[in-house]
Amino acid sequence: MLELRQVAKIVEGQTHIAPTSLSLESGSLNVLLGPSLSGKTSLLRLMAGLDKPTSGTVWENGKDVTGLSVRKRNIAMVYQQFVNYPAMTVFENIASPLRLAKTPAAEIDRKVRSAAELLRLTPYLDRTPLTLSGGQQQRTALARALVKGAGLVLLDEPLANLDYKLREELREELPKIFAESGSILVYATTEPTEALLLGGNTATLHEGHVTQFGPTVDVFRRPNTLTTAQAFSDPPLNTIAAHKSGASFDLDGGLSLAAPKTLADGPYVLGVRPHHLSLSAQNKSAQPLTAKVAITEITGSESFVHFPFGGTDWVMLTPGVHEFEPGDKVSLYIDAARVMVFSPDGQALGA
Amino acid sequence: MAAIKLDHIRHAYGPNPVSRDDYALKGVDHTFEDGSAYALLGPSGCGKTSLLNIISGLVRPSEGQLYFDAHDVTDLSTRERNIAQVFQFPVVYDTMTVAENLAFPLRNRRIAPAEIKTRVAEVLEMIGLTAMANKKARGLNADQKQKISLGRGLVRADVGAILFDEPLTVIDPHMKWVLRSQLKQLHRQFGHTMIYVTHDQTEALTFADKVMVMFDGEIVQIGDATQLFNEPAHTFVGYFIGSPGMNVLPVKVDGRRALIGQQAIALPSGVTIPAGKSIELGIRPEHLTLGRAGLPITVDRVEDVGRRRIVRARLEGLELAIAAPEDADIPADPHVAIDAGRIGVFADSWRLESRS
Amino acid sequence: MKPWNNRAWFLVLPMLLLVAFSAVIPLMTVVNYSVQDTFGDNKFFWAGVEWFRKTLHSERFVSALIRNLIFSGIILAVEVPLGVLIALRMPKKGIGVPICLVLMSLPLLIPFNVVGTIWQVFGRNDIGLLGGTLKSLGFDYNYVSNPVHAWVTLIVMDVWHWTSLVVLLCYAGLASIPDAYYQAAQIDGASGWARFRYIQLPKLSRVLTIAVLLRFMDSFMIYTEPFVVTGGGPGNATTFLSIDLVKMATREFNLGGAAAMSLIYFLIILLVSWVFYTVMTRHED
Numbered sequence: 005m006l007e008l009r010q011v012a013k014i015v016e017g018q019t020h021i022a023p024t025s026l027s028l029e030s031g032s033l034n035v036l037l038g039p040s041l042s043g044k045t046s047l048l049r050l051m052a053g054l055d056k057p058t059s060g061t062v063w064e065n066g067k068d069v070t071g072l073s074v075r076k077r078n079i080a081m082v083y084q085q086f087v088n089y090p091a092m093t094v095f096e097n098i099a100s101p102l103r104l105a106k107t108p109a110a111e112i113d114r115k116v117r118s119a120a121e122l123l124r125l126t127p128y129l130d131r132t133p134l135t136l137s138g139g140q141q142q143r144t145a146l147a148r149a150l151v152k153g154a155g156l157v158l159l160d161e162p163l164a165n166l167d168y169k170l171r172e173e174l175r176e177e178l179p180k181i182f183a184e185s186g187s188i189l190v191y192a193t194t195e196p197t198e199a200l201l202l203g204g205n206t207a208t209l210h211e212g213h214v215t216q217f218g219p220t221v222d223v224f225r226r227p228n229t230l231t232t233a234q235a236f237s238d239p240p241l242n243t244i245a246a247h248k249s250g251a252s253f254d255l256d257g258g259l260s261l262a263a264p265k266t267l268a269d270g271p272y273v274l275g276v277r278p279h280h281l282s283l284s285a286q287n288k289s290a291q292p293l294t295a296k297v298a299i300t301e302i303t304g305s306e307s308f309v310h311f312p313f314g315g316t317d318w319v320m321l322t323p324g325v326h327e328f329e330p331g332d333k334v335s336l337y338i339d340a341a342r343v344m345v346f347s348p349d350g351q352a353l354g355a
Numbered sequence: 356m357a358a359i360k361l362d363h364i365r366h367a368y369g370p371n372p373v374s375r376d377d378y379a380l381k382g383v384d385h386t387f388e389d390g391s392a393y394a395l396l397g398p399s400g401c402g403k404t405s406l407l408n409i410i411s412g413l414v415r416p417s418e419g420q421l422y423f424d425a426h427d428v429t430d431l432s433t434r435e436r437n438i439a440q441v442f443q444f445p446v447v448y449d450t451m452t453v454a455e456n457l458a459f460p461l462r463n464r465r466i467a468p469a470e471i472k473t474r475v476a477e478v479l480e481m482i483g484l485t486a487m488a489n490k491k492a493r494g495l496n497a498d499q500k501q502k503i504s505l506g507r508g509l510v511r512a513d514v515g516a517i518l519f520d521e522p523l524t525v526i527d528p529h530m531k532w533v534l535r536s537q538l539k540q541l542h543r544q545f546g547h548t549m550i551y552v553t554h555d556q557t558e559a560l561t562f563a564d565k566v567m568v569m570f571d572g573e574i575v576q577i578g579d580a581t582q583l584f585n586e587p588a589h590t591f592v593g594y595f596i597g598s599p600g601m602n603v604l605p606v607k608v609d610g611r612r613a614l615i616g617q618q619a620i621a622l623p624s625g626v627t628i629p630a631g632k633s634i635e636l637g638i639r640p641e642h643l644t645l646g647r648a649g650l651p652i653t654v655d656r657v658e659d660v661g662r663r664r665i666v667r668a669r670l671e672g673l674e675l676a677i678a679a680p681e682d683a684d685i686p687a688d689p690h691v692a693i694d695a696g697r698i699g700v701f702a703d704s705w706r707l708e709s710r711s
Numbered sequence: 712m713k714p715w716n717n718r719a720w721f722l723v724l725p726m727l728l729l730v731a732f733s734a735v736i737p738l739m740t741v742v743n744y745s746v747q748d749t750f751g752d753n754k755f756f757w758a759g760v761e762w763f764r765k766t767l768h769s770e771r772f773v774s775a776l777i778r779n780l781i782f783s784g785i786i787l788a789v790e791v792p793l794g795v796l797i798a799l800r801m802p803k804k805g806i807g808v809p810i811c812l813v814l815m816s817l818p819l820l821i822p823f824n825v826v827g828t829i830w831q832v833f834g835r836n837d838i839g840l841l842g843g844t845l846k847s848l849g850f851d852y853n854y855v856s857n858p859v860h861a862w863v864t865l866i867v868m869d870v871w872h873w874t875s876l877v878v879l880l881c882y883a884g885l886a887s888i889p890d891a892y893y894q895a896a897q898i899d900g901a902s903g904w905a906r907f908r909y910i911q912l913p914k915l916s917r918v919l920t921i922a923v924l925l926r927f928m929d930s931f932m933i934y935t936e937p938f939v940v941t942g943g944g945p946g947n948a949t950t951f952l953s954i955d956l957v958k959m960a961t962r963e964f965n966l967g968g969a970a971a972m973s974l975i976y977f978l979i980i981l982l983v984s985w986v987f988y989t990v991m992t993r994h995e996d
Contacts, residue, residue, distance in 0.1 A: 039527040317533075
């Protein structure tokens with residue numbers, strides 16, 4: 005188990021990581037989700053011990069490891085860039101942590117071959133990394149992290165430099181491969197979709213703050229702040245200012261939605277996920293609205309319809325192909341039961 | 356602006372290519388229509404960037420001719436072709452301001468200062484950087500820099516085409532949405548011929564009027580998003596487009612039925628099955644319905660991806676991905692129903708057209 | 712468990728001692744001499760800033776200093792642009808790259824006094840190839856008697872010896888510019904000059920700062936070559952500060968004056984280098 009207790013990192017007066025407490029269970033998969041410069045890499049480096057926190061402590065299996073050199077801890081790290089030893093064969097690359105640990109030759113051979121098998125590198129063991137494709141190079145780096153048998157495996161956007169389809173495949177394999185090792189896996193990414201596909205737990209980051217941490221799907225469905233909801237939405241979350249009076253929200257776009265009785269009258273911010281808008285009424289709570297289309301994007305199976313609403317840009321994600329021309333007036337429905345309600349300062353309120 | 360015609364273009368990076376495998380581009384013959392938006396979509400190494408560089412003149416093709424309208428430009432330099440290109444990593448001139456960056460292509464072409472001024476002001480407006488016109492470019496973030504790269508292409512009134520080489524790679528997901536739809540709006544407003552290279556299907560399908568799927572140095576299929584999704588010409592297109600990709604099931608043919616183990620699926624009418632070829636059925640996860648009717652399956656696991664669920668199942672031992680709604684239940688005795696009209700039949704990986 | 716200790720500092724102790732003995736202690740000796748006077752027999756008297764005042768007012772010092780500044784100015788004006796130009800012309804790939812790099816490194820591998828000797832012989836108008844050739848072409852070339860010829864010889868020699876350093880630095884700097892920049896420039900229709908001015912030069916600014924500093928410091932301290940080739944002459948035409956300093960200390964045994972002069976010399980180098988550095992890096996964020 006890895007625990008961060010009030011860990012903070014301040015460099016030259018700038019807060020890279022605000023005081024953060026997290027505890028990651030052995031054998032768990034944890035995603036750090038946030039845009040670039042939100043602090044994902046800083047947090048990974050603090051976990052690894054590559055950086056010393058300005059305040060707070062890092063605990064590993066009940067031992068304080070704050071400030072302990074990264075070399076004295078059993079950690080593996082994989083980066084966005086494919087980092088391998090260019091002059092060594094794939095076999096030697098994978099074997100390198102075992103050689104450093106003075107593992108017997110027979111065991112090295114066995115471990116390297118089984119890791120290579122898992123990551124489908126067996127045919128390339130005698131080649132050098134630079135003669136391989138990007139995907140194979142990154143598999144080599146992953147295999148090296150795997151054989152090390154590290155208690156903590158840190159992956160910093162490991163698939164960002166790979167092709168879309170390759171990413172899809174490796175993303176599916178990765179959790180399975182590391183699941184058996186019992187290591188704590190920490191995976192940093194900028195992409196909400198990637199977090200959802202990986203599952204496990206997710207910590208959302210925003211400007212050096214961990215805004216929420218919990219099972220990935222829970223964080224996605226029940227974000228505790230507007231910031232989290234926005235960070236964890238792809239396509240982007242639709243938001244609008246609303247004013248509650250009596251039993252309804254009055255929206256900036258001149259629409260009203262049923263409001264929960266428990267809320268006090270006053271200003272709120274509403275969040276609507278793009279797939280909770282649709283062209284036909286989803287259920288009884290659906291509210292119609294008219295949108296003037298800005299642009300439509302079609303993927304073949306789904307359509308993204310962009311339209312301005314209440315002074316911001318909204319997008320609807322709807323199944324099927326719907327080609328609207330810019331300027332078309334389209335009737336859509338908001339699934340009022342799934343609207344997220346936030347206070348004006350961005351705190352989620354049970355809707 | 357111009358139509359761009361590729362006339363039997365082949366390209367090899369090594370000298371004296373002999374076999375087909377020596378070519379990075381194995382023969383491309385296509386005309387890009389004036390004012391349309393195209394995407395070249397494919398995995399790395401498929402030749403899409405080579406093709407783009409041939410169009411822009413950064414690479415001279417080993418064989419074949421390139422025409423802009425009626426002019427043979429095969430031997431013209433990039434500069435003479437009047438092409439704009441936006442690269443994967445934003446290229447800005449660090450020592451210049453944002454406005455000077457935009458003026459640079461015009462100044463190089465000795466346009467009158469008064470005209471430069473109006474063009475630059477227009478483009479600043481288009482890309483939304485008017486407020487930063489006099490800031491040094493080096494201090495900007497990745498998406499602003501990429502807007503400048505794009506702006507340098509838009510600023511030339513006479514530009515023949517704007518080429519994009521994976522321009523959104525270094526942009527954060529949220530900004531990708533913004534830039535992508537802005538790009539599409541710019542295309543609609545100004546009607547430049549645009550060619551966009553990417554490995555990301557969403558970018559390709561949403562941006563382009565016509566997507567060209569490339570594989571191993573060849574164009575496998577050209578079509579709009581709907582065609583590529585519903586009628587992939589090759590199992591590769593079926594796999595590459597869609598997430599997850601199309602389910603491809605090898606079958607035995609028995610009259611008008613396709614056999615998968617103990618199960619039989621009726622073949623679509625109007626498809627003639629050729630003898631002696633390996634036959635596969637292609638079915639999209641979106642065209643499968645999980646429920647109590649249809650063929651019996653076993654469920655391996657269910658992936659909750661937020662707005663929907665992906666059910667990983669097996670039909671007679673073959674892997675099958677099924678798309679299910681956000682709040683779908685998984686029945687205890689799961690079956691899958693196939694949308695019969697959406698089944699594609701493939702012989703040796705190529706789609707069999709149905710005569711109707 | 713104590714996660715942190717300071718024992719690692721002992722590892723740098725040998726280096727600190729070495730620096731102390733090789734740099735700090737001799738420097739302190741110089742400082743010591745510069746504020747005292749002696750009449751031999753190992754007796755020293757406190758002289759205060761007298762030596763510094765005298766040195767700064769001596770015509771001999773000022774003219775040597777001017778010679779140094781002119782020499783360094785010419786060296787920078789020739790070697791830096793020439794180095795950049797050669798680096799730009801060098802091949803980017805293929806068999807030419809290693810050949811050029813080896814050729815460029817050759818002059819740098821030759822010891823200073825050998826370079827001096829080579830050119831001393833090379834330039835002689837009786838037996839030297841260069842001197843002989845010039846003479847047969849009708850030039851009355853003689854670096855021993857003509858001050859201008861002596862200067863030209865020293866400058867050409869230094870350019871021959873050290874331009875490679877600038878070339879190699881710039882070549883490394885140019886190699887680090889991504890291809891996309893050149894491609895974008897082509898597409899923007901940039902001329903060769905514009906490409907240099909807006910892509911290559913900005914990306915070279917860091918290595919150029921280093922090249923200018925190295926070449927300034929080195930040329931300002933030039934000693935061996937004029938010592939070997941011209942011996943400071945004809946007359947005092949090539950008597951640079953370093954040469955004058957040695958004369959004063961070893962031949963005239965004026966320890967106080969020499970010590971004061973070397974400290975002033977040192978401070979000038981420090982000051983000018985600082986000015987260069989500040990000016991050349993002022994645009995960086």
